[in-house]
Amino acid sequence: MTPAAVTSERTSRVRAVLRLAQPSAGRFLPGLLWGVLSAGAAVSLLAVSGWLIVSASIVDSLVPLSIAVVGVRFFAVSRAVTRYLERLSGHDAALRQLSVTRADMVRRLIPLSPAGLGGTDRGRVLSALVDDVENLQNLPLRVVQPLAIGAVVAVGAVVFVAVVSPPAAFALAACILIAGAAAVGLGWVFGSRAEAEVSARRAELSASLVDYFATLDVLLAFGAEEQARARVRAADAAVRRSITRAAFSQSITVGIVSVMAGVASVWALAASAPDHARGAIDGPWLAVVVLVPMIVFEVFGAVPVAASSWRSVRASAQRVAGVVPDRMPEELRADDGIEVRDVSTPGIRLRGVRAAWPGGVKALRGVDLDLRPGERLLVTGASGAGKSTLAAVLVGFLRAAGEYSLGGRDASALSGPALRRIVGLCEQSPQLFDEDIRQNLLFAKDDASDEELLAVLARVGLDAWVRERGGLDARVGDRGVLVSGGQAQRIALARALLRGFPVLVLDEPTAGVDAEASEVLLRDLLEAAGEQSVLLISHVAPPDGTVDRVVRLEDGRVRQGAQPYSETGGSITMP
Numbered sequence: 411m412t413p414a415a416v417t418s419e420r421t422s423r424v425r426a427v428l429r430l431a432q433p434s435a436g437r438f439l440p441g442l443l444w445g446v447l448s449a450g451a452a453v454s455l456l457a458v459s460g461w462l463i464v465s466a467s468i469v470d471s472l473v474p475l476s477i478a479v480v481g482v483r484f485f486a487v488s489r490a491v492t493r494y495l496e497r498l499s500g501h502d503a504a505l506r507q508l509s510v511t512r513a514d515m516v517r518r519l520i521p522l523s524p525a526g527l528g529g530t531d532r533g534r535v536l537s538a539l540v541d542d543v544e545n546l547q548n549l550p551l552r553v554v555q556p557l558a559i560g561a562v563v564a565v566g567a568v569v570f571v572a573v574v575s576p577p578a579a580f581a582l583a584a585c586i587l588i589a590g591a592a593a594v595g596l597g598w599v600f601g602s603r604a605e606a607e608v609s610a611r612r613a614e615l616s617a618s619l620v621d622y623f624a625t626l627d628v629l630l631a632f633g634a635e636e637q638a639r640a641r642v643r644a645a646d647a648a649v650r651r652s653i654t655r656a657a658f659s660q661s662i663t664v665g666i667v668s669v670m671a672g673v674a675s676v677w678a679l680a681a682s683a684p685d686h687a688r689g690a691i692d693g694p695w696l697a698v699v700v701l702v703p704m705i706v707f708e709v710f711g712a713v714p715v716a717a718s719s720w721r722s723v724r725a726s727a728q729r730v731a732g733v734v735p736d737r738m739p740e741e742l743r744a745d746d747g748i749e750v751r752d753v754s755t756p757g758i759r760l761r762g763v764r765a766a767w768p769g770g771v772k773a774l775r776g777v778d779l780d781l782r783p784g785e786r787l788l789v790t791g792a793s794g795a796g797k798s799t800l801a802a803v804l805v806g807f808l809r810a811a812g813e814y815s816l817g818g819r820d821a822s823a824l825s826g827p828a829l830r831r832i833v834g835l836c837e838q839s840p841q842l843f844d845e846d847i848r849q850n851l852l853f854a855k856d857d858a859s860d861e862e863l864l865a866v867l868a869r870v871g872l873d874a875w876v877r878e879r880g881g882l883d884a885r886v887g888d889r890g891v892l893v894s895g896g897q898a899q900r901i902a903l904a905r906a907l908l909r910g911f912p913v914l915v916l917d918e919p920t921a922g923v924d925a926e927a928s929e930v931l932l933r934d935l936l937e938a939a940g941e942q943s944v945l946l947i948s949h950v951a952p953p954d955g956t957v958d959r960v961v962r963l964e965d966g967r968v969r970q971g972a973q974p975y976s977e978t979g980g981s982i983t984m985p
Contacts, residue, residue, distance in 0.1 A: 423731040424724070430511050431546035431727070433503040438550055441500030444492045445559045449709045451489035453567055453702060458482050460701040464694040500555055504547040512543045515730060520745060520826065538733040541612050542726035552719040556712035567706040571699055575691055577681035578699045585674035585703065586710060592670075593663035593714035598721070601659020605718055606725040607652040613729065615645040656718070663714035671707030675700050739768035743809040745826030755783045755912040755943055756817030756832065758804070763812040764966075765803045773799035775966035776812070781913070786936055786944045788952060791963035797947045798838075800963070801917045804945070805835045816913075834911030838918040840902035842890030848882035850901060854909040866908050869938040870900040895921070896931050903935050913943045920950045929953055 432438070462478040469475065516539070564586050572579035618641045622629070629635040682699045685691045691699070738744065758781040765774040773796045781787050791797055802808045806821070806829040814821040821829060842850055851863050860882060867876050875897065876882065890898045899919045906914055919935055920928040932952040936944060946957065962969050 420728075420731065424727045427511075427546070427727040427731050428549060428724070430514060431507060431549045431723075432554065433507040433550055437503035437506065438500075438554075441496055441498075441503055441550075442555055442558055444496035444499055445555055446562050448489055448492035448496050449559050449563045450566065451485045451492060452709065453563060453705050455482065455485035455489055456701050456705040457570075457698045458485060460697040461694040464697040468693060500551055504550045507550070508544065508547045511546055512539065515539060515543060515733070517745075519733070535733055538613070538730050541616070542609050542729045545609060545726040546723060546730070548719045549723045552712075553716045553723060556716040560710045560713045560716075563709045564706060567702055571678070571702055574695050575678075575682040575685055575699050577685070578678040581677035581681045582674050582703050582706065585670045585677065586706070589667050589670035589707070589710065590713055593666045594717045596666065597659050597663040597714055597717055600662055601656050601718060602721050604652045604655030604659065605721045608649070608656055608722060609726050609729060611645065611649040611652045615642070615649050618642045618645045656722075660715065660718050663718070664711065667707060667711045667714060671704055671711075674703035674707060678703055741766050741768045741770075741809055743806050743822075743826065745806075747825035747828065748823050749825055750828040750831065754817075755941065756819075757781060757783050758833075758913065758943070758945075759813065759815045759818075760810075761813035763803060763810050763814055765799055765808045765810050767799065767808070773966055774803065774810075777963070777966070777968055779961065779968055781943055781945055784941055784943055785959070786939075786946065786957040788946045788948065788957040788960045789963060790948060790951075790960065795963040796966040797963055798917055799966075801835055801915050801945075801947060804913075804915055805830050805833050832911065833913045833915060834906045834909060835915045835917060836899065836902045836906055836919060838921040840890065840898050842886045842893070842898055842901060844885070844888040846883045846885050847876060847879075847901065850886060851882075851905055851908055854905040858908060862908070866904045867901075869907060869940075870904045871934045871938070872897065872900050872904065896927050899931060899935070903938060907938060907940075907942075911942065913945070914939055915945045915947070917947045918949065919946075920948060932956065 458478055458481045462475055462482060465475055465478070519535075568579050568583045568586070571582055618638075622638045622642055625638075626635070629638050679696075679700045682691055682696055686693070686696045758779070760777050760779040763774055763777040763779075764772055766772045775796075777796070777800065779789075779800075789797055789800065799808065803810045803814065806824075806826045810822065816824070816829075816832060824832075847867075848860070848863060851866070852858060855862075863882055864873065864876070867873055876884065886893050886898075886901070890901075893901070903916075903919075916935060920931055928950045929952070932946075932948070932950065933956055936946065936952060936956045946952065
């Protein structure tokens with residue numbers, strides 16, 4: 411692609427992120443309507459109040475002013491009510507859309523994990539998922555809505571003042587245009603770079619913090635902790651500098667708007683004074699002409715802030731769009747496809763399967779393999795033979811060339827989530843969250859009772875251990891730091907059993923487990939699987955009688971074992 415085409419594609423992706431962040435018209439318009447009414451009530455309140463005060467100083471009786479008194483009360487109450495409704499409706503729409511935006515980003519990242527994110531900075535992804543996506547809510551709240559409200563109120567106020575005094579209306583319109591152009595222009599000159607840098611600097615700070623805490627034990631062991639801490643301090647200082655420069659720029663624009671508000675009132679007074687001298691405008695209406703610009707500029711003061719927020723939001727959208735690669739690597743499998751309606755334990759059939767990791771050579775070079783329903787199959791081989799690649803193909807992380815069928819159905823026709831509801835994977839290093847044991851199990855089945863959780867823990871041999879730890883409330887620590895490697899594998903298997911995968915892939919479950927405990931762990935894991943089909947990937951030979959067949963991978967091919975068979979077992983019913 412040419413540089414221009416690349417730039418055009420990136421711009422379109424940024425626009426797509428911004429469109430996604432903006433709530434639909436049905437959700438956004440109520441907040442906008444209430445905002446216009448609230449701003450209109452504020453302008454009307456000051457105008458009526460000014461007219462009433464001046465009129466009361468002229469007339470002897472307040473009876474003729476009763477309508478204005480009622481108007482003051484009405485606009486005061488309606489301003490507060492509509493302001494509350496504006497906040498309620500606007501934030502509800504923005505926060506609902508924020509959840510949609512974050513869910514969409516996670517959905518787009520899933521096909522890239524784990525195969526397509528190996529070279530991605532975790533701190534950068536974390537910042538995009540949290541800080542940048544959250545900053546996108548400012549698009550409707552601090553950009554679109556304030557600009558729309560400011561424009562409507564400014565036009566309405568100019569028209570209203572023009573009815574009273576056209577010269578004063580011209581002065582107000584001129585000051586609004588000058589203030590808007592000066593504030594936006596100077597804000598761009600002084601603050602555009604700093605505002606665009608804030609989120610990027612926060613991403614760098616997140617990356618340095620993630621690296622620091624994730625590798626703290628290694629840093630301490632090798633005496634490099636002080637250098638890592640210095641990197642965190644430098645990243646924090648960079649964030650503070652960017653925020654300070656952005657705040658300085660915003661203060662300049664706000665100051666300009668405040669100055670122009672005073673200029674507008676003075677100019678309006680000077681422009682309408684001759685009409686007042688001729689008797690064309692009486693005293694109360696002259697007060698209205700002078701006071702309205704003040705409140706209009708209070709509403710219009712959100713415009714420079716909106717311009718600043720727009721630059722920040724656009725920078726966040728660029729980073730969100732940049733987290734996901736422009737094109738998904740060809741080696742990865744997309745998540746689209748057919749959803750499964752009913753699943754029973756299927757057989758797996760691979761014929762001539764070829765696969766590779768992104769940017770690498772072929773790891774599987776024509777694998778023929780069968781896994782019968784309910785069978786225990788051991789896949790062994792040297793490091794680099796393609797065992798983990800085979801696991802990634804089976805769960806749909808990598809694209810498979812050749813034939814891959816489940817129960818006689820083409821696995822490539824299934825959606826990624828549907829495939830992973832059938833074939834579950836327990837990885838070498840199970841992902842455990844810094845929560846208690848209960849929460850680490852519940853995300854597999856969120857409606858499971860404590861009795862179910864304890865029962866599945868008993869199946870994997872952790873019932874006594876859980877009781878010793880104080881029950882399901884015991885925490886496992888960040889990434890399972892408070893449990894051993896074998897216990898982590900057992901918790902991962904318990905999670906998989908709770909989920910009920912018909913086919914289970916165990917990828918090196920004894921990694922990080924000492925030799926004496928490996929045999930016991932493998933026996934317990936295979937026995938706990940029950941009626942599920944199990945494909946065990948392991949360097950360690952399991953106990954005799956625990957597996958039905960053994961195949962060996964060498965250089966991406968099956969060298970011995972697995973014999974072809976005719977599927978007569980479970981099936982998948984498609985919609």
